[in-house]
Amino acid sequence: MSGPSIETTIRLAATGGKSDRLRILLTVIGATVATIILLAAVAVLFIGPANGPYSLDVLDQPGLRPGVVTALGLLSVPVLLFVGLCSRLGAPARDRRLAAIRMAGATPRDAVRIVAAETSLATVIGGVAGTAVFFVLKAALGAEPGSALLLPTDVSIPIVAIIGVPLVLVAGTTGASLLAMRKVVVSPFGVTRSMSTKPPRVAPAILFVGGSLGLAVLGASIRGGSEASDLVLGAAGAIGFLAMAGGLIAGSASIASGTGRLLANRVQSPALLIAARRLIAAPYTASRATTAVLLAALIGGMTQGLRSNFLTATDSDDAFYRTSFDLVEGVLLVAIVIAAASLLVTTAEAVVSRRRTLASLVAGGVPRSVLRRATMAETLVPLVPTMVLALIGGSVAIRGLTGSQVEIWDSIAEGPTVVDVPIPWARLATLGAGMIGVCMALTALSLLFMRRATDISEIRAAA
Amino acid sequence: MSTGHVLLGLLATDARHGYDLKRSHDELFPSSRPVAFGQIYATLARLQKKGHVEAVDVEKTDGPERTIYGLTQDGRDELAQWLESVEEPAPFVSNPLALKATMALLAADADVAASYLSRQRTAHVKRMRHYTAVKTKADASLSDVLAADFVLAHLDADLRWLETAIDRIASLEQEVAR
Amino acid sequence: MNESQTLAPHHSDQTPHESSNPNDAVLSARGLVYSFGRTPALRGASMNLERGEILAVTGPSGSGKSTLMLCLAGILQPDAGEVAFGSRVISEESESARSQLRRKEFGVLFQFGQLVPELTAIENVALPLMLDGVKRASARTAAATWLERFGVGDLAEVRPTEMSGGQGQRVATARALVAEPKILFADEPTGALDALSGEQVMTQLVRVARDSGTSVVLITHDARIAAYGDRELIVRDGLIEGES
Numbered sequence: 053m054s055g056p057s058i059e060t061t062i063r064l065a066a067t068g069g070k071s072d073r074l075r076i077l078l079t080v081i082g083a084t085v086a087t088i089i090l091l092a093a094v095a096v097l098f099i100g101p102a103n104g105p106y107s108l109d110v111l112d113q114p115g116l117r118p119g120v121v122t123a124l125g126l127l128s129v130p131v132l133l134f135v136g137l138c139s140r141l142g143a144p145a146r147d148r149r150l151a152a153i154r155m156a157g158a159t160p161r162d163a164v165r166i167v168a169a170e171t172s173l174a175t176v177i178g179g180v181a182g183t184a185v186f187f188v189l190k191a192a193l194g195a196e197p198g199s200a201l202l203l204p205t206d207v208s209i210p211i212v213a214i215i216g217v218p219l220v221l222v223a224g225t226t227g228a229s230l231l232a233m234r235k236v237v238v239s240p241f242g243v244t245r246s247m248s249t250k251p252p253r254v255a256p257a258i259l260f261v262g263g264s265l266g267l268a269v270l271g272a273s274i275r276g277g278s279e280a281s282d283l284v285l286g287a288a289g290a291i292g293f294l295a296m297a298g299g300l301i302a303g304s305a306s307i308a309s310g311t312g313r314l315l316a317n318r319v320q321s322p323a324l325l326i327a328a329r330r331l332i333a334a335p336y337t338a339s340r341a342t343t344a345v346l347l348a349a350l351i352g353g354m355t356q357g358l359r360s361n362f363l364t365a366t367d368s369d370d371a372f373y374r375t376s377f378d379l380v381e382g383v384l385l386v387a388i389v390i391a392a393a394s395l396l397v398t399t400a401e402a403v404v405s406r407r408r409t410l411a412s413l414v415a416g417g418v419p420r421s422v423l424r425r426a427t428m429a430e431t432l433v434p435l436v437p438t439m440v441l442a443l444i445g446g447s448v449a450i451r452g453l454t455g456s457q458v459e460i461w462d463s464i465a466e467g468p469t470v471v472d473v474p475i476p477w478a479r480l481a482t483l484g485a486g487m488i489g490v491c492m493a494l495t496a497l498s499l500l501f502m503r504r505a506t507d508i509s510e511i512r513a514a515a
Numbered sequence: 516m517s518t519g520h521v522l523l524g525l526l527a528t529d530a531r532h533g534y535d536l537k538r539s540h541d542e543l544f545p546s547s548r549p550v551a552f553g554q555i556y557a558t559l560a561r562l563q564k565k566g567h568v569e570a571v572d573v574e575k576t577d578g579p580e581r582t583i584y585g586l587t588q589d590g591r592d593e594l595a596q597w598l599e600s601v602e603e604p605a606p607f608v609s610n611p612l613a614l615k616a617t618m619a620l621l622a623a624d625a626d627v628a629a630s631y632l633s634r635q636r637t638a639h640v641k642r643m644r645h646y647t648a649v650k651t652k653a654d655a656s657l658s659d660v661l662a663a664d665f666v667l668a669h670l671d672a673d674l675r676w677l678e679t680a681i682d683r684i685a686s687l688e689q690e691v692a693r
Numbered sequence: 694m695n696e697s698q699t700l701a702p703h704h705s706d707q708t709p710h711e712s713s714n715p716n717d718a719v720l721s722a723r724g725l726v727y728s729f730g731r732t733p734a735l736r737g738a739s740m741n742l743e744r745g746e747i748l749a750v751t752g753p754s755g756s757g758k759s760t761l762m763l764c765l766a767g768i769l770q771p772d773a774g775e776v777a778f779g780s781r782v783i784s785e786e787s788e789s790a791r792s793q794l795r796r797k798e799f800g801v802l803f804q805f806g807q808l809v810p811e812l813t814a815i816e817n818v819a820l821p822l823m824l825d826g827v828k829r830a831s832a833r834t835a836a837a838t839w840l841e842r843f844g845v846g847d848l849a850e851v852r853p854t855e856m857s858g859g860q861g862q863r864v865a866t867a868r869a870l871v872a873e874p875k876i877l878f879a880d881e882p883t884g885a886l887d888a889l890s891g892e893q894v895m896t897q898l899v900r901v902a903r904d905s906g907t908s909v910v911l912i913t914h915d916a917r918i919a920a921y922g923d924r925e926l927i928v929r930d931g932l933i934e935g936e937s
């Protein structure tokens with residue numbers, strides 16, 4: 053790599069202030085978690101005939117293992133998104149430093165490279181830490197001779213994977229960070245985030261609705277006995293899903309600024325007024341934080357749709373699908389928590405980077421509780437409607453794909469009969485409430501920064 | 516010959532008589548000493564001899580007759596030339612304040628100097644407060660504000676010089692003590 | 694209580710600052726001590742602020758002016774000594790009580806960066822009233838009056854990021870005064886402004902404070918700004934060294 057040396061980059065990263073250290077710490081944690089997840093996937097992948105038996109069905113049955121590996125692989129996606137988001141955190145000190153580097157003659161690419169290099173280094177550290185934690189856990193959980201193992205702690209991990217996983221991660225996080233910095237312009241006079249304040253409205257809606265209609269058409273044609281090959285059908289399904297996901301994510305900024313506009317000219321509460329104005333001013337900040345959560349909600353909604361369909365179609369005494377779906381939901385839960393960690397980062401950043409204003413507001417007698425409520429509202433107000441849309445949209449799309457009725461064997465009539473697949477309202481509501489709860493909890497966690505950020509000494513510090 | 520040029524400037528907009536000129540002058544420069552009538556008339560006479568002003572009318576009032584003076588083309592040229600030329604940036608080295616404070620700092624006992632300087636500072640501050648009050652009055656005219664600003668800037672410069680001088684002496688003493 | 698009467702800036706004919714009787718002090722401090730870790734910032738400062746008085750506080754950099762102001766305004770709690778606001782000893786009150794006091798009785802003005810950048814000027818000024826439960830519409834009406842008083846009425850719908858420093862400080866001053874505080878605390882309010890903008894902000898601040906009888910604690914190291922005060926305290930090494 054040309055440009056600044058590794059040594060320079062480390063020094064530049066290490067001399068940063070509070071938020072720099074926070075960012076690096078979060079990147080390291082993200083990389084650690086991702087390493088553990090990927091090594092776990094490798095362990096499942098390498099379960100051989102000599103290993104086992106396992107008390108978990110999905111691990112014990114070889115046919116189900118590819119599903120587990122895929123699920124774990126998917127689980128690392130929100131982690132990568134999280135790390136990418138971290139690298140974008142607008143720590144003012146870093147921004148000033150980057151501007152100074154540009155002033156000293158570095159090119160814009162050099163500046164971005166420094167950011168990416170910092171992420172890569174943090175990922176390497178996280179990779180090493182994650183590998184260590186993984187093997188400690190493996191040794192600790194595996195010491196149970198005789199009984200069936202819960203996890204594949206008896207699989208030996210090939211050395212290629214031990215080296216390969218961190219390398220793949222470094223590539224992934226560096227890519228994610230470059231992607232996140234794409235819209236960030238580092239000039240000698242400062243760092244600006246170029247974004248249109250008017251997010252697109254129509255195109256995302258078309259994508260979202262179009263994607264779900266496409267899935268319905270696809271489902272109808274499959275049920276109608278389509279001749280197309282599995283590959284074509286699979287690709288069509290994937291395109292439908294991606295259209296929905298893309299529309300949802302692109303539209304979330306518009307929903308954020310829309311809710312902001314709706315509230316700004318009506319609310320009586322100062323906290324809501326501040327939240328609404330911030331949503332209007334920076335709708336993308338809100339939407340970037342929620343990307344991973346919304347993806348989880350969409351997949352969650354689809355899972356519920358599938359679950360309802362499968363469980364209606366199969367014998368209720370057969371626990372196999374039920375446990376499998378329970379397991380999928382467990383993985384989903386982990387994904388949701390990881391996704392919500394992005395909220396934590398973004399909200400914490402929103403607090404830390406505004407500390408001068410917040411501190412002077414508190415000095416002027418604005419209660420901290422008002423500022424806390426404003427910060428919570430800023431994250432949650434646009435998230436709730438978008439998440440409801442994702443959950444319902446996901447399950448409706450699956451209903452379109454799989455049809456709203458299934459044929460089952462009626463044991464009384466001794467013949468096949470067609471029944472309606474119920475829309476799983478209760479489970480969707482539970483999932484939605486749970487996700488909102490997790491998001492609230494993690495957003496609230498970021499408010500721990502509020503007291504420090506509103507310390508009066510922040511008024512002295514140059515903005 | 517700055518009074519002459521000020522009179523030329525005052526006549527640039529309107530022809531006026533001597534009494535009027537004195538009033539305008541004193542209003543415009545409230546902080547400088549009022550000009551004497553004698554000086555106004557002597558200056559006008561000199562300007563007239565040079566051809567810069569001329570008598571344009573005589574105003575008859577109950578009292579004495581008043582000659583109204585107006586600017587000639589020569590006078591206009593002279594005014595324009597004066598306004599274009601730069602004033603010699605004159606340091607006020609002969610300012611009594613500078614002399615006294617310097618001697619206090621250099622020659623007097625430290626306590627005496629400190630007490631003098633602090634009283635001097637108080638006097639300056641009082642004066643600055645007065646002019647600030649003048650210019651913040653709701654009915655202050657632009658010329659009031661400009662005049663007050665001018666005095667304030669000079670008093671402020673005195674103060675800064677005083678404070679820096681005190682600090683310099685203090686740091687010198689520290690160095691000597693070390 | 695008639696809302697419009699309390700919200701609109703009122704003009705009073707009585708000249709403030711008639712009496713200089715020390716019992717007339719709105720705020721008084723006795724023996725204030727405050728340290729940042731091991732750095733002493735105040736070492737026993739005592740002072741009085743009289744009703745309607747504009748008190749300039751000057752002194753060299755690092756002498757403790759800002760710390761004094763933060764203690765007086767109940768933002769910092771002194772390590773020793775007390776601050777009395779009327780009959781209340783605010784240095785002994787809880788943070789939430791002091792926070793409410795600052796919102797209702799005090800106005801605070803800093804050098805810059807105190808406006809919420811996402812809120813428009815009028816919303817920034819209306820904020821303290823809304824926090825006190827005034828309805829949005831009447832808070833905005835009052836805010837508009839105050840913006841007008843500071844000559845920035847035409848900036849009502851503009852956000853602070855699009856204003857000049859001087860315009861921003863005028864809006865900030867309007868916000869600090871909108872709740873009609875008894876005392877305005879201003880720490881280098883013109884520190885980030887050029888000479889003329891600074892003069893304009895100060896002229897308006899002083900006129901409004903005199904009209905409404907608000908006392909002002911004005912921290913500055915600029916003698917020209919200090920000259921806007923009725924009296925000047927000089928702080929040196931954490932102590933009140935003199936008065937002029």
Ligand SMILES: Nc1ncnc2c1ncn2[C@@H]1O[C@H](COP(=O)(O)OP(=O)(O)OP(=O)(O)O)[C@@H](O)[C@H]1O
Pocket residue numbers: 509512729730732733734752753754755756757758759760761914
């Ligand atoms: N947050 C802080 N942490 C540590 N020390 C501080 C802090 N704030 C102030 N100090 C110290 O306390 C002393 C007084 O500071 P203060 O800010 O009150 O001075 P000041 O008179 O307002 O100075 P200036 O004119 O530069 O604003 C100084 O020595 C300063 O270094």
Ligand SMILES: [Mg+2]
Pocket residue numbers: 758759760880
């Ligand atoms: Mg200060």
